Amino acid sequence: PRGPVKNICCIGAGYVGGPTCAVLAWKCPDIKVTITDISEERIAAWNSEELPIFEPGLDAVVKEARGRNLFFSTDVDGSIAAADLIFVSVNTPTKEAGIGAGLAADLCYVEAATRRIATVSKKGAIIVEKSTVPCRTAESMRKILEAVSPSTDASFEILSNPEFLAEGTAIEDLLDPARVLIGAMPTPGGQLAQQRLAEVYARWVRPEAIITMGLWSSELSKLAANALLAQRVSSINAIAAICEKTEANVHEVSSACRLDLRIGSKFLEAGVGFGGSCFQKDLQNLIYLSLSLGLPEVAEYWKQVLVMNAWTKRRFSKDIVQKMFSTITSKHIAVLGFAFKADTGDTREAPAIDVCRDLLEDGAVVHIYDPKVSEASIDRALMAKGACSHTATKGKGYIVEPSMQQACAGASALVFMTNWTEFSSKQVDWKAIYQSMSKPAFIFDGRNVVKDVEALKKIGFSVYKSGVGY
Ligand code: NAD
Ligand code: UGA
Numbered sequence: 064p065r066g067p068v069k070n071i072c073c074i075g076a077g078y079v080g081g082p083t084c085a086v087l088a089w090k091c092p093d094i095k096v097t098i099t100d101i102s103e104e105r106i107a108a109w110n111s112e113e114l115p116i117f118e119p120g121l122d123a124v125v126k127e128a129r130g131r132n133l134f135f136s137t138d139v140d141g142s143i144a145a146a147d148l149i150f151v152s153v154n155t156p157t158k159e160a161g162i163g164a165g166l167a168a169d170l171c172y173v174e175a176a177t178r179r180i181a182t183v184s185k186k187g188a189i190i191v192e193k194s195t196v197p198c199r200t201a202e203s204m205r206k207i208l209e210a211v212s213p214s215t216d217a218s219f220e221i222l223s224n225p226e227f228l229a230e231g232t233a234i235e236d237l238l239d240p241a242r243v244l245i246g247a248m249p250t251p252g253g254q255l256a257q258q259r260l261a262e263v264y265a266r267w268v269r270p271e272a273i274i275t276m277g278l279w280s281s282e283l284s285k286l287a288a289n290a291l292l293a294q295r296v297s298s299i300n301a302i303a304a305i306c307e308k309t310e311a312n313v314h315e316v317s318s319a320c321r322l323d324l325r326i327g328s329k330f331l332e333a334g335v336g337f338g339g340s341c342f343q344k345d346l347q348n349l350i351y352l353s354l355s356l357g358l359p360e361v362a363e364y365w366k367q368v369l370v371m372n373a374w375t376k377r378r379f380s381k382d383i384v385q386k387m388f389s390t391i392t393s394k395h396i397a398v399l400g401f402a403f404k405a406d407t408g409d410t411r412e413a414p415a416i417d418v419c420r421d422l423l424e425d426g427a428v429v430h431i432y433d434p435k436v437s438e439a440s441i442d443r444a445l446m447a448k449g450a451c452s453h454t455a456t457k458g459k460g461y462i463v464e465p466s467m468q469q470a471c472a473g474a475s476a477l478v479f480m481t482n483w484t485e486f487s488s489k490q491v492d493w494k495a496i497y498q499s500m501s502k503p504a505f506i507f508d509g510r511n512v513v514k515d516v517e518a519l520k521k522i523g524f525s526v527y528k529s530g531v532g533y
Contacts, residue, residue, distance in 0.1 A: 068094060071150065073099065073150040075153040078116055082237060086238060096134070157343075190204065193224055224245050245257050297371035300529075337414075338403030396474055397432065397464075407435070431463050432465070480509055487512050505527070508529065
């Protein structure tokens with residue numbers, strides 16, 4: 064009964080559901096794709112001129128497909144009911160309370176979506192886990208589907224199809240993915256469903272990049288990939304700490320390591336630590352899984368990647384205070400970049416949040432500039448981490464500025480927290496920035512933005528870069 068896929072519903076119009084299914088619709092004009100969400104605000108933004116997320120290339124894709132075969136809707140049930148394939152792309156944050164708080168993934172959104180699918184989906188619909196989930200989540204989904212479905216002969220097939228896009232490069236990652244994993248049960252129904260989803264991707268993805276495997280391997284591959292990537296960042300940051308104490312330069316060390324093909328060239332950029340919504344969450348998820356499986360040594364091993372990341376952020380703040388004569392009280396400090404990486408407006412787990420909190424706690428007046436993060440997002444991020452109280456008497460303690468120049472004017476230090484290309488552009492008039500600053504003027508580079516340290520020193524700046532000993 065399972066013919067080629069003609070109608071797709073995506074539950075969750077976030078950073079993953081939106082770009083993933085927009086690209087799918089763009090590449091497959093004959094498949095109707097509806098991206099649905101419970102958030103009216105998010106769906107309204109997807110249907111407007113100003114999309115809810117900034118992602119290079121996304122606007123053009125949405126503009127071409129929207130209204131043709133791509134639709135954004137709050138009618139979750141209606142969209143599910145019409146679909147023969149349903150992507151579950153809802154959020155899976157770390158649990159904040161209860162059993163496993165601080166480690167386990169909160170699967171309440173996955174369960175709520177699964178219940179809607181059980182209740183309204185049509186017979187034979189293929190359900191695809193797109194969200195990052197703990198290993199064996201498909202088993203729980205199957206139990207919910209079978210228990211809740213009103214039909215006695217319902218046959219659900221669940222596939223695991225984790226997403227590997229990185230924010231900032233989502234469209235290029237989706238157009239030419241390193242791999243597309245499709246995990247299924249080794250049953251005839253599972254294999255057929257796997258084939259149907261593979262046929263959809265085969266419309267634009269290289270055949271050798273479409274990998275089929277078992278459900279549990281596919282679920283675990285996602286956690287494994289993020290854990291290994293995060294581990295590389297913590298590893299190079301651990302080396303960076305040694306460099307700072309030995310007058311070695313981590314950029315020279317990493318360039319030497321990169322040339323070894325067995326090590327590889329990517330993800331060895333030392334700095335102020337990793338941010339983003341997934342590395343920390345997925346490592347916590349893996350740590351919890353290890354503990355649940357009675358593997359405390361394995362849990363401890365992965366935990367160290369997080370410990371190193373937290374320490375790296377804290378060390379950066381401490382260095383700023385120490386280098387500025389051990390006091391930053393009432394000093395103006397420009398924080399350049401707030402997003403967790405360049406080319407995204409996303410602030411989730413951005414290291415800038417921790418560093419701003421530390422600087423504010425130490426009494427600095429912080430001036431924040433980011434080309435793509437709104438003041439409202441900065442407020443929300445800092446409030447959530449308890450970094451500001453917004454009291455009427457004290458104000459916020461920080462000022463969101465409209466440009467790099469304005470953030471730096473009158474400041475004693477500027478701190479790079481995101482590697483936006485505009486910060487390293489030749490257009491930046493460093494002499495003018497230096498003149499506008501209070502002296503001595505410091506630069507703290509947590510993202511390897513400054514390439515020519517000597518030129519800035521010549522102007523008069525005191526320059527400190529993560530991982531470079533002086
Ligand atoms: P997000 O918070 O941006 O989006 C999730 C959306 O799901 C929200 O808009 C929310 O309103 C909606 N939602 C929740 N419950 C719903 C329900 N029952 N019905 C309809 N809509 C519902 O999250 P995201 O960043 O897109 O991440 C989604 C998943 O993808 C997570 O599991 C994440 O780990 C994984 N992932 C994220 C990235 C990334 O770069 N952000 C990359 C790969 C994988
Ligand atoms: C990461 C993975 O790269 C994606 O493959 C995965 O799909 C995604 O998580 C997810 O599951 O959400 P993302 O978090 O969007 O993607 O961004 P990354 O490019 O991985 O960067 C994460 C953080 O690590 C950033 O703060 C970045 O600045 C930092 N980083 C990265 C470094 O400090 N050094 C590096 O060498 C690389």
